[in-house]
Amino acid sequence: MSYDPNKYHRKSIRLKGYDYSQAGLYFITICVQHKKCLFGEIIDGEMILNDSGKMVYNEWIKTAERFANVQLHEFIVMPNHFHSIMEIVGGTLVVAQNTVDQNGIDQNGIDDFETGQPQGIAPTTKPKTVGDIVGAFQSIVTVEYIRGVNQLGWQQFRGKLLPTELL
Template identity: 45%
Template sequence: MKKILLNRHSIRLTKFDYSQGGHYFVTVCTYNRKCLFGNAVGGIMELNEWGKIAVECWNKIQERFPNVELDEYVVMPNHVHGIVRIVGATLVVAPCAVAQHESPGTVKRAGTRPAPTWDVPPQVGARPVTLGQIIAAFKSMVVHRCIDGVKQNKLPSFHEKIWQRNYYDHVIRNEKSLHQIRQYILDNPSQWETDPENV
């Protein structure tokens, strides 16, 4: 029997390469916006054990993905805001391409011409990591650490999901936007009472 999924559609930009270098503003929400990570009191975020795990896992993103840098972030009671910077592509070998002035099958002898110019620039490393893979890894790390905490009697058991299915992203396209988003993140705890995520 075929399942019908209502109201499920991609919230990503169509035809945008989320593995390309750049700054991305992401928001990851807890399941049903449940306040799991602590409380914002007097403009300061007071993290509980769950929140401390979320912070530790967010900071481990850079260890897991060497081509990722983390900028400002905040763990709020029921969501995480952060800026992720992908610093470059990470492909193991140069993609196979034909020189711009050559046709396939042309044989060149050494020393007869300079090296050809390739249509696709060579890159270094493994397959490019996407923003989706980075956020999925973060969410997974938090879930596994929380499960371990329950098994070790350090956290109360939980019977619901921790995270909502997806995440929100915004491609940061200029310095002005980057600075505005940084300030938004820094101000988030003091704005908790009026935050739309505070449900």
């Protein structure tokens, strides 16, 4: 049976206009491309992770190290998908960095003219969203899985291992 994206396509249930960088709990489900069972199997009602499933598990743990304001709650790697409850704490993930004082001098003693910043405007960093966090995870897992295919003989796939689709 071949995969039909028109038949199996899910519409996003994300709220339009909602700021997914704000503090809160987020339930995430990510499915393996074409629902292939690549991460292990269920034996006697227990999920047994294979090597690629263990890699997914470990990379999700590292997400909290990569993003300081992320706390991981319950999560599980299943044969062909992944569930997690992730929390963004303390407001947005990245706080705008205000290094310029009222005189246009940054904390390093360099005036706005030298930095190229307009006078009185501090450099800012865009807050990371749930999509940014999940996208980073998907990318890292895909690269690591490809490494496993090439070096360890893991089952091949085409395209992105975990397509971008938040449920």
